[in-house]
Amino acid sequence: MAGKSGKAFDFSLFRRLITYTNPYRLTFYFVAFSAILLAALSIVNPYLLKQVIDKTITPKNGDLLVYYITLMLVFLVVDVISQFLFIYFANWLGQEVIRDIRVKLFKHMLGFKKQYYDKSAVGRLVTRAVSDIETIASIFSQGLFMIISDLLKMLAILGYMAYQSWELTLLVFAVLPLIVYATRVFQKKMKAAFEEVRTQVSNLNSFVQERITGMKIVQLFTREETEYANFKKINEKHKKGWIKTVWYNSIFFPIAEMASSIVIGLIVWYGGLKAAQVDGMTLGLVIEFIQLSQILFRPLRQIADKFNTLQMGMVAANRVFAVLDTQSVIEDNGEEELIHVKGDISFDNVRFSYIPGEEVLKGISLEVKSGDTVAIVGATGAGKSTIINLLSRFYEIDSGVIAIDHTDIKTIKLKSLRDHIAVVLQDVFLFADTILNNITLNNPNISQDKVEQAAREIGIHDFITSLPGGYNYNVKERGVMLSSGQRQLISFLRAYVSNPEILVLDEATSSIDSHSEQLIQDATDKITKDRTSIVIAHRLATIKNADKIIVMDQGTIVEQGSHNELLEITDGYYRNLYEVQFASATTTE
Structure with a gap:
């Protein structure tokens, strides 16, 4: 240089x-x-x-x-x-x-x-x-x-x-x-x-x-x-x-x-x-x-x-x-436009490493059917969040294929891909702006009436209107004027108004109070209905009703099935995890 x-x-x-x-x-x-x-x-x-x-x-x-x-x-x-x-x-x-x-x-x-x-x-x-x-x-x-x-x-x-x-x-x-x-x-x-x-x-x-x-x-x-x-x-x-x-x-x-x-x-x-x-x-x-x-x-x-x-x-x-001059960009060479998205998702022998030679995902293969809710569980570092980062192409995979509706996501225009996926993260980021602007992200196609209607549908309109200024309340830098639960509710509404065909919830209820958790659980039920959803959670009680639960350990899928099916596996990973959480919850009570 x-x-x-x-x-x-x-x-x-x-x-x-x-x-x-x-x-x-x-x-x-x-x-x-x-x-x-x-x-x-x-x-x-x-x-x-x-x-x-x-x-x-x-x-x-x-x-x-x-x-x-x-x-x-x-x-x-x-x-x-x-x-x-x-x-x-x-x-x-x-x-x-x-x-x-x-x-x-x-x-x-x-x-x-x-x-x-x-x-x-x-x-x-x-x-x-x-x-x-x-x-x-x-x-x-x-x-x-x-x-x-x-x-x-x-x-x-x-x-x-x-x-x-x-x-x-x-x-x-x-x-x-x-x-x-x-x-x-x-x-x-x-x-x-x-x-x-x-x-x-x-x-x-x-x-x-x-x-x-x-x-x-x-x-x-x-x-x-x-x-x-x-x-x-x-x-x-x-x-x-x-x-x-x-x-x-x-x-x-x-x-x-x-x-x-x-x-x-x-x-x-x-x-x-x-x-x-x-x-x-x-x-x-x-x-x-x-x-x-x-x-x-x-x-x-x-x-x-x-x-x-x-x-x-x-x-x-x-x-x-x-x-x-730094060429650290995702190659946007796709020609495909996602228009009518059903929501079928597939990972075919996907391998990925943040650091060359140290694989985080070791040949992952999974199927998510349109409209289903699939939960992914596992210990910290198992590779759960990596999966959703790859689905949105925040990182490039080492090998394998990720497809939506049987179309390789590499062939899809990056904006088109991300327009159809909404993600609710555990660590919610809010800008120093009004609640309304944090929800719409200044998208002129999303009106305040649409936001208020969506807030009523998922049950958080009353919470927002109780704040000084309502939807025009300024949450300050990173949303410090709101509790973690309130910030999470705002992020749910932000995802919901974008009307995505694919929804991802990443540890969305891991660090909030019980009142907010109930509001979020109700909101989750509403926004995941008839929509392909991937839910990553530590609290197994929140994903009992998922159509499929995928259990990961050290970058591989070790078990998958419904909640009841996984509990029937003797000495299974999911069963042991569930019993530990259930015993812990009982002791706490």
């Missing part, structure tokens, strides 16, 4: 970034033209100042002085207007580019496999999508065009200097290599420093995001002091990363200032001696060169600072493009 290339500046990465300006070529060209105009204007005022001194002040010509002063004011106004247009449109271009990149990045992230998010820190991805992309904007607003403008300005000044006096120009060139070399070293050091800064920013964001999300666990186990100490260590690394950039700045800018002062001293010394001679240099020329050298060294000093900005933007761009 560019960030590890060792180059002070990665042109291949830069060319890729510039392609995002193609839709805004006119603005790009206008900003480039403004940079050229500003370069030309940089030599106008020193030239006019020379004329003022040599043609008006020295010969004491007051009328001509007014003329030159007027000219200086006119060009000053032109310069101000040009700078305004340059800065405004350079920033405008940067914002347009990062908007497009951010949209592209988010769309790309929407298609990532679930496995990608299993392995990626949320804080780092947030950094990529927000602060890193914002940093890219500075490439255009404060980096690229500013550097181009400064370089053009320097070239124009050096050319004009050489034209005016080769002797004084040589004095400038005598010191110029020092500052150019210092700038080059500075660029390389700052690149490495900024890469470290971005890494530490990502680590800091990730740490803070995880601890705030898991604050309940931190406080429950009284880990405040430990996490505080860990935060101080990470924050210290972040500070040290920035201190490196401060250190390099502290060295470079005094060197640049010293070089500028040396040049002015040489011009005053040599130019003054020449001006004192008969037929020597004019005083105006000496003053002009002093001003030109200041204008020359000012962008040379600033160009390093702007190159810092450019480097930070390039490091950020490298990180963003690394996510964009």
